[in-house]
Amino acid sequence: MTAEKHKPDHRYAAWVIASGMLLTMLGTAGSARAEKFDYTLSGDLSGTLGTQTLTDDPFTWTVIGNPVMPALLAGQIAALPAFSDVITLGGFGTATPTVATYVAQSPMTASAGFVNASLTQGLTWTAPALGTSTLYQKQASLPVQFQAAAPLSTTLGTLSVTGATNLVYKTTGGPPPPPTHVAYSLHGKLTGAIGDVTLTDANFTWQLIAGTSATTTLEGQPALIASRDVLHIQGIGALIPSETIAAIEAASNSTFGFVNLAVDQGLTWTAGAFASYLLGTAIGPLPVSFFQAGDLPTSGGTLQVTGVNELTFSGRVLRPIPEPSTLALLIAGLAGFVAIRRPQRR
Helix, strand or coil, X not given: CHHHHCCCCHHHHHHHHHHHHHHHHHHHHHHHHHCCEEEEEEEEXXXXXXXXXXXEEEEEEEEEECCCCCEEECCCEEEEEEEEEEEEECCCEEECECCCEEEEEECCCCEEEEEECCCCCEEEEECHHHHCCCCCCCEEEEECEEEEEECEEECCEEEEEEEEEEEEEEEEECCCCCCCEEEEEEEEEEEEEECCEEEEEEEEEEEEEEEEEEEEEECCXXXXXXXXXXXXXXXXXXXXXXXXXXXXXXXXXXEEEEEECCCCCEEEEECHHHHCCCCCCCEEEEEEEEEEEECEEECCEEEEEEXXXXXXXXXXXXXXXXXXXXXXXXXXXXXXXXXXXXXXXC
């Protein structure tokens, strides 16, 4: 009895090993999800904030960029959307921009900036080192020069900068995590025709998957190029558009659509939420209204849409597939737990 009482319990050992493996795996995955980049610009500002005058007032502007959602502004400037964006002004308090902002960098002009998507608000600066670095590189305290500014709407009023001195730019953070994908779905009822077949309130689902790094601009609007694109119509089956399709958003008129790269074929719809929606992030399910359509050639004939109703739109983010080493760790951990549950022979 006594000897059996002190006999090592291999099930407990297996549990410890398996737990350690799983915790390590989860910790690794968690740290990957937590990767972010902090971009900080500090110095002295002159200009106005609402009705107050700024004269060489010290400030610190910090943007936390989202490396999972890289973007191209104006079709050529690399940018990351902001997780958070805070401006601390000495003597005035803390201001938060009221428009969606990005941290952007252009090697062509050796400049960087905190700006909105259309580059019409924010602040930019320049330094030779910015011509040979990227958004994903750590930047020790780098002296930079004021380049340009445009009035920025904030919670403390409009910030209008006329000059900035003693500027120092700093970047901290880890390597960007693997790119993610977003899966968009549009459901509703179609009226029109596909080839020679007439459609009257035919149920349909249009599904589009795009990598969040496949960002481009179409007619000046942000867009994601589809890696998979299928249109299912009741009574017809699955159809594949004959041209490359992109998910496009026009925040200025609150529209979204699945269109070809010439933006003359496809379908667009509207909802108030699109005025502030960040392309490539989760959304919905959201009731939307038909906006317009252009004849769309598909594998089953040309789709001509005359009306769409009962529309619902949604988008969900698809996380990256774990690395092989992480999968191996998961398998080993699960094997340990399976071993724990095996009945022990007396």
